[in-house]
Amino acid sequence: xxxxxxxxxxxxxxxxxxxxxxxxxxxxxxxxxxxxxxxxxxxxxxxxxxxxxxxxxxxxxxxxxxxxxxxxxxxxxxxxxxxxxxxxxxxxxxxxxxxxxxxxxxxxxxxxxxxxxxxxxxxxxxxxxxxxxxxxxxxxxxxxxxxxxxxxxxxxxxxxxxxxxxxxxxxxxxxxxxxxxxxxxxxxxxxxxxxxxxxxxxxxxxxxxxxxxxxxxxxxxxxxxxxxxxxxxxxxxxxxxxxxxxxxxxxxxxxxxxxxxxxxxxxxxxxxxxxxxxxxxxxxxxxxxxxxxxxxxxxxxxxxxxxxxxxxxxxxxxxxxxxxxxxxxxxxxxxxxxxx
Amino acid sequence: xxxxxxxxxxxxxxxxxxxxxxxxxxxxxxxxxxxxxxxxxxxxxxxxxxxxxxxxxxxxxxxxxxxxxxxxxxxxxxxxxxxxxxxxxxxxxxxxxxxxxxxxxxxxxxxxxxxxxxxxxxxxxxxxxxxxxxxxxxxxxxxxxxxxxxxxxxxxxxxxxxxxxxxxxxxxxxxxxxxxxxxxxxxxxxxxxxxxxxxxxxxxxxxxxxxxxxxxxxxxxxxxxxxxxxxxxxxxxxxxxxxxxxxxxxxxxxxxxxxxxxxxxxxxxxxxxxxxxxxxxxxxxxxxxxxxxxxxxxxxxxxxxxxxxxxxxxxxxxxxxxxxxxxxxxxxxxxxxxxxxxxxxxxxxxxxxxxxxxxxxxxxxxxxxxxxxxxxxxxxxxxxxxxxxxxxxxxxxxxxxxxxxxxxxxxxxxxxxxxxxxxxxxxxxxxxxxxxxxxxxxxxxxxxxxxxxxxxxxxxxxxxxxxxxxxxxxxxxxxxxxxxxxxxxxxxxxxxxxxxxxxxxxxxxxxxxxxxxxxxxxxxxxxxxxxxxxxxxx
Numbered sequence: 001x002x003x004x005x006x007x008x009x010x011x012x013x014x015x016x017x018x019x020x021x022x023x024x025x026x027x028x029x030x031x032x033x034x035x036x037x038x039x040x041x042x043x044x045x046x047x048x049x050x051x052x053x054x055x056x057x058x059x060x061x062x063x064x065x066x067x068x069x070x071x072x073x074x075x076x077x078x079x080x081x082x083x084x085x086x087x088x089x090x091x092x093x094x095x096x097x098x099x100x101x102x103x104x105x106x107x108x109x110x111x112x113x114x115x116x117x118x119x120x121x122x123x124x125x126x127x128x129x130x131x132x133x134x135x136x137x138x139x140x141x142x143x144x145x146x147x148x149x150x151x152x153x154x155x156x157x158x159x160x161x162x163x164x165x166x167x168x169x170x171x172x173x174x175x176x177x178x179x180x181x182x183x184x185x186x187x188x189x190x191x192x193x194x195x196x197x198x199x200x201x202x203x204x205x206x207x208x209x210x211x212x213x214x215x216x217x218x219x220x221x222x223x224x225x226x227x228x229x230x231x232x233x234x235x236x237x238x239x240x241x242x243x244x245x246x247x248x249x250x251x252x253x254x255x256x257x258x259x260x261x262x263x264x265x266x267x268x269x270x271x272x273x274x275x276x277x278x279x280x281x282x283x284x285x286x287x288x289x290x291x292x293x294x295x296x297x298x299x300x301x302x303x304x305x306x307x308x309x310x311x312x313x314x315x316x317x318x319x320x321x322x323x324x325x326x327x328x329x330x331x332x333x334x335x336x337x338x339x340x
Numbered sequence: 341x342x343x344x345x346x347x348x349x350x351x352x353x354x355x356x357x358x359x360x361x362x363x364x365x366x367x368x369x370x371x372x373x374x375x376x377x378x379x380x381x382x383x384x385x386x387x388x389x390x391x392x393x394x395x396x397x398x399x400x401x402x403x404x405x406x407x408x409x410x411x412x413x414x415x416x417x418x419x420x421x422x423x424x425x426x427x428x429x430x431x432x433x434x435x436x437x438x439x440x441x442x443x444x445x446x447x448x449x450x451x452x453x454x455x456x457x458x459x460x461x462x463x464x465x466x467x468x469x470x471x472x473x474x475x476x477x478x479x480x481x482x483x484x485x486x487x488x489x490x491x492x493x494x495x496x497x498x499x500x501x502x503x504x505x506x507x508x509x510x511x512x513x514x515x516x517x518x519x520x521x522x523x524x525x526x527x528x529x530x531x532x533x534x535x536x537x538x539x540x541x542x543x544x545x546x547x548x549x550x551x552x553x554x555x556x557x558x559x560x561x562x563x564x565x566x567x568x569x570x571x572x573x574x575x576x577x578x579x580x581x582x583x584x585x586x587x588x589x590x591x592x593x594x595x596x597x598x599x600x601x602x603x604x605x606x607x608x609x610x611x612x613x614x615x616x617x618x619x620x621x622x623x624x625x626x627x628x629x630x631x632x633x634x635x636x637x638x639x640x641x642x643x644x645x646x647x648x649x650x651x652x653x654x655x656x657x658x659x660x661x662x663x664x665x666x667x668x669x670x671x672x673x674x675x676x677x678x679x680x681x682x683x684x685x686x687x688x689x690x691x692x693x694x695x696x697x698x699x700x701x702x703x704x705x706x707x708x709x710x711x712x713x714x715x716x717x718x719x720x721x722x723x724x725x726x727x728x729x730x731x732x733x734x735x736x737x738x739x740x741x742x743x744x745x746x747x748x749x750x751x752x753x754x755x756x757x758x759x760x761x762x763x764x765x766x767x768x769x770x771x772x773x774x775x776x777x778x779x780x781x782x783x784x785x786x787x788x789x790x791x792x793x794x795x796x797x798x799x800x801x802x803x804x805x806x807x808x809x810x811x812x813x814x815x816x817x818x819x820x821x822x823x824x825x826x827x828x829x830x831x832x833x834x835x836x837x838x839x840x841x842x843x844x845x846x847x848x849x850x851x852x853x854x855x856x857x858x859x860x861x862x863x864x865x866x867x868x869x870x871x872x873x874x875x876x877x878x
Contacts, residue, residue, distance in 0.1 A: 075578055078375070162457075201477060202557065213556070217458040218456050326576065337561045
């Protein structure tokens with residue numbers, strides 16, 4: 001995040017990347033260029049397995065172009081405009097859908113998504129959901145014996161039991177919490193933030209900083225996802241960190257993929273979009289992207305996923321509503337959080 | 341002397357580099373401006389209140405961070421300069437190069453390992469029976485982090501400055517029996533003062549553009565810098581014109597401050613010595629030494645504890661497996677290649693710009709001096725404010741800042757025939773005891789001070805100025821004056837050697853010393869060619 005100003009150099013990086021990417025793919029005739037975020041293509045992410053599985057069936061070559069995260073994907077597309085090489089954009093979340101559509105770069109997918117099941121029932125003619133997660137407060141069972149059972153309890157609880165949250169100006173989880181509080185409290189949201197403020201140890205620019213502080217023991221709670229404990233159970237063999245189930249319900253983040261209007265081979269792009277909702281892709285997602293699958297998987301999910309909190313109620317605002325109000329709500333949040 | 345053509349080429353090369361940097365920044369800005377995104381006009385009210393608050397906080401935290409870093413760095417660099425034999429001194433200086441090379445998040449977690457709620461400090465406080473934890477989140481945390489990052493940088497630059505003080509100064513200082521305060525005032529401070537505008541400007545820029553540390557340790561959105569607003573404008577809002585407006589605001593705040601620093605601190609001359617091996621004579625025993633050791637120990641703890649905390653969490657996370665992981669190795673290779681290439685590029689362009697500045701500084705065209713200065717500053721704050729590619733930008737800035745200090749000694753040394761090799765003054769006084777009858781460095785010339793120092797013994801001064809080694813001679817004139825019940829001894833040296841040594845930075849013009857009272861010329865051993873240096877009064 002120290003390199004926050006890098007978007008400033010966006011055009012240059014874009015130019016360099018655009019020059020560099022086609023070379024790796026020139027061997028095959030059919031190339032599918034997928035724009036996505038870095039954690040998807042990292043060695044630990046689902047990227048490599050996804051390529052392997054798709055290339056078996058498509059007789060093509062998949063080439064990734066990755067940027068820091070979903071929000072930057074959209075920025076990148078806006079910067080590149082019509083000259084973008086992207087056939088597929090994978091990794092936007094539902095909050096960005098209306099802004100992404102407004103750019104006019106995306107084409108309707110025409111894929112049958114009847115098998116896709118997302119809590120809250122998101123469907124869209126341009127974007128296909130491929131995984132989801134609920135935001136949740138993760139707590140440390142060693143230092144917190146009685147976690148909050150609702151957002152109300154979180155807001156009104158003991159101010160000495162701190163929580164680390166992310167900044168809605170700079171991060172997706174931060175924006176998620178903002179929308180969550182707005183969904184639950186409505187017009188009272190500012191007052192709720194005014195109370196919650198005393199429990200907030202600090203507001204970090206991104207998820208990594210917040211989670212780092214949390215696992216270092218600085219605060220017994222952090223804003224993350226319901227799936228975070230699964231990572232600790234599967235990868236680290238500990239169930240020390242658990243998600244707190246909130247009675248009001250949880251806000252959801254749904255990740256989506258879409259094809260661009262200037263996709264070189266629209267049929268191939270469409271194949272990829274139906275592939276991401278299919279068995280192969282969905283089976284890769286849970287233990288590589290640490291999100292919930294939106295459709296059937298080959299094998300049942302690992303045992304750890306069964307222990308996760310499954311929210312009874314899901315909050316999801318329409319992306320139009322988010323796009324229209326985000327600035328005002330962030331202003332409200334700033335005012336409430338900056339008061340002394 | 342360089343030829344006219346060489347000079348022009350040098351200047352052209354520097355101008356080319358500067359132009360390249362400016363072009364690079366401007367092209368990026370222009371590309372962003374070309375995006376005509378609607379929607380920046382409707383939230384102007386929010387923009388104003390918010391942006392001004394953020395700008396105010398940026399200014400506040402960056403100024404405080406700069407002042408604290410510099411004060412701490414003065415203490416540390418002075419202690420290190422005095423204690424040349426401090427055990428592990430070289431390693432301490434190397435340790436000080438480390439913080440700037442670390443990612444902000446790693447440093448934040450390291451600092452929290454020490455200063456955080458569960459950190460070493462609070463654990464210790466709880467163990468002693470205090471239960472209220474010291475909270476690092478807020479302005480204090482930001483300051484601790486910024487001092488951690490920047491104090492070592494400043495201290496290293498200042499230490500370089502202190503170590504460039506010619507050995508003659510220390511000889512004379514010791515022979516005059518200067519007290520630590522006087523040494524600081526007349527020898528060390530002038531050397532540091534000359535470096536301050538560069539160092540302060542650099543640190544201010546690094547702190548003003550700080551982002552992760554400010555948010556993570558700031559405790560809430562009340563602690564936001566302009567950098568956060570820029571990031572926000574480009575990220576969720578995708579509003580390039582606003583981002584550029586904010587960047588311009590940031591650049592002008594920084595530029596205003598740099599100009600202010602430049603105006604407030606006159607540039608001091610570098611000292612010019614004969615290149616003798618530098619040996620200091622102060623701080624060798626007693627209180628001075630103890631204080632120095634304490635300062636160094638504190639600085640080492642301040643730096644090493646958070647680093648240790650980083651290392652210990654690193655060791656816990658299966659370092660061996662990580663190190664043998666091909667992904668990590670590939671990443672390491674990429675880092676090394678990028679770092680080497682950008683480092684090379686930075687040093688090269690900085691060197692070219694400095695050479696160009698020097699060429700432009702030549703006495704024939706004094707106006708260029710100021711243009712050169714302006715150019716140097718410009719690239720400093722542009723590079724800093726735009727933070728071009730993070731670390732490499734910082735590298736360029738440090739390289740420029742560091743190298744700008746290294747003006748060749750000859751630049752201001754106007755009399756090449758008056759070398760100061762080995763010239764040292766040894767003044768001894770019959771019955772010399774404690775006390776400093778001559779006052780430090782010409783200070784004794786001032787009447788009040790002279791009266792205070794007066795002692796009859798001073799009149800029996802057996803002044804021996806000794807030209808150590810074989811350098812040209814120092815001519816010494818002792819002036820004895822009786823006034824109001826006491827005698828004061830004044831001395832004045834003729835020739836740049838004594839001048840440079842006694843009056844390191846021309847603080848007291850020679851003329852104010854000479855001219856009155858009885859003059860006793862001392863014949864110095866081997867001072868036959870005294871004429872050589874006695875321009876006047878001889």
